[in-house]
Amino acid sequence: MTATTTKQKHEVKDLSLAPIGKQRIEWAGREMPVLKQIRDRFEKEKPFAGIRLIACCHVTTETAHLAIALKAGGADAILIASNPLSTQDDVAACLVADYGIPVFAIKGEDNDTYHRHVQTALDHRPNIIIDDGSDVVATLIQERQHQIADLIGTTEETTTGIVRLRAMHRDGVLTFPAVNVNDADTKHFFDNRYGTGQSTLDGVIRATNVLLAGKTVVVAGYGWCGKGTAMRARGLGANIIVTEIDPTKAIEAVMDGFRVMPMAEAAPLGDLFITVTGNKHVIRGEHFDVMKDGAMVCNSGHFDIEIDLKALAGKATEVKQVRNFTQEYRLPSGKSVVVLGEGRLINLAAAEGHPSAVMDMSFANQALACEYLVTNKGKLEPGLHSIPVDVDKEIARLKLQAMGISLDSLTPDQIEYTNSWTAGT
Structure with a gap:
């Protein structure tokens, strides 16, 4: 394990696990075509150039694809675990060794280590926070008020985290935009x-x-x-x-x-x-x-x-x-x-978390929510914001396309009917 300092580059269990992690990450990628399309676009457009980003997530093969996509988009990103038992150590090792993404996560880490990693993440002075459970955001508000000025916004994809963010908003301490990824249709219906x-x-x-x-x-x-x-x-x-x-x-x-x-x-x-x-x-x-x-x-x-x-x-x-x-x-x-x-x-x-086909949509939402925050920097009011409906539907469309499934489309006559109040039965 890497020695603990505030300037350390990573803290994972064993870097020699990286080859196993890479094999498993590549396997998960077979069922994540939507996020791959987003990553390919990010690589060309670099929407996160100059953006410091931290992700507090379950460190799994699926999360690896989100982290890789964000880095491809130009983000200066680091990853920490959102739960002491949810880290896959081989994945953490691979992200460090093969993709150059700083990871601070060890399966079975104690609570003190977990909270230290939250502080390490905040030392990165993030512009965007991807949170699972709102521990990082809560720590920022309670202990690092001076860093809120650096923040463009946060995203959250757990029910628990959304409950906490709503409580923060009621108490008047949520002074920046937070995107509610959890309640996107392509997240909660499926994930x-x-x-x-x-x-x-x-x-x-x-x-x-x-x-x-x-x-x-x-x-x-x-x-x-x-x-x-x-x-x-x-x-x-x-x-x-x-x-x-x-x-x-x-x-x-x-x-x-x-x-x-x-x-x-x-x-x-x-x-x-x-x-x-x-x-x-x-x-x-x-x-x-x-x-x-x-x-x-x-x-x-x-x-x-x-x-x-x-x-x-x-x-x-x-x-x-x-x-x-x-x-x-x-x-x-x-x-x-x-x-x-x-x-x-x-x-x-005790297992590996959600299947990658499901997380493909959830993490597509996360990636596009981060892009939405950057695109609308300074325009969004403090508080919770929903994923735009057109973004949600585009994710569903891309998923169906990847599955080889086609949809009907409205005829001109049907479009006219749905937009009319005079046409009856």
Whole structure:
């Protein structure tokens, strides 16, 4: 590991892992044609020439393609991890060794190292911040107010991060533009639903090797991530229970064929619990007390606070590692609760995160959101801004084109009809 100094060029686990990382990055690129087209254009146009950029993201093969595209566009960019367990060390090594992109990320880094990397990123004095969870932006506002003058804006693509940015805006501290990548249609419809749905269960299966058919799976939260998780778990033969606080989402879950009940009622019934709410302590001490012996709990929300692990640890008479990313907490009753991935993002802790075909659209949004900030420098009001609709639709069009799928187009008569209020039935 590189010695720790404020002027270090990188901090990764092992640069000798770079050849493996390069092979995996190239494999991911096969299913990322939209971002490749954007990168090719960026390489010609250099929209980020002279721009200092930091990206706080999960350091995966897919993120590598975003970082490469930004550098191709002229950005002076560095990359840090947005979660202590989400880094793929071979990818981090390859970005440093083969692409000359400074990376500060190590899988399993402790919280102190994680926060030090946030400070290292801010030492870069960014003009643009790509954030996952808004930790970098929150640190900037709380600790480095003097650097806000350097900032053109930020982008955010997690539900948790958008919740935090809205809170910052309400409190009057979000004094610069922030682009809401998370709510772009080509992000949350696909990344949250299909990406989270598949990768979450991939992580569970890799960590445990359990058969999900016939199991009762409790999904906490029925937003887009919860919908995808419930849908994929049902596809593997599981019986699904959904817990919700929003009546509209709850009735949707009922109409989709799932049982809906409070966590207190679901806790004794579940074999596997998956939290995807973006809130804290969704599973608490009183829930652990009534769970089945051997019940498994995991989280697919951004931060590791959805499961109250402190309460569980306080109850446990013994904690032991039983498999990679799998810890068994023995309770005084003799029953055990099994925690997967330390309560962090199970899809990245125990697996590889979202499939690259999904992240192709999400990172296309990120790349174009950064370009949008630069193009509109000084024109955007402070606060949250949506991805322009035409950009969102162009990403979808490019994806369909790459998949060899064509669309209908309106006839002149249909265009006239849709623009008229006089034509009736």
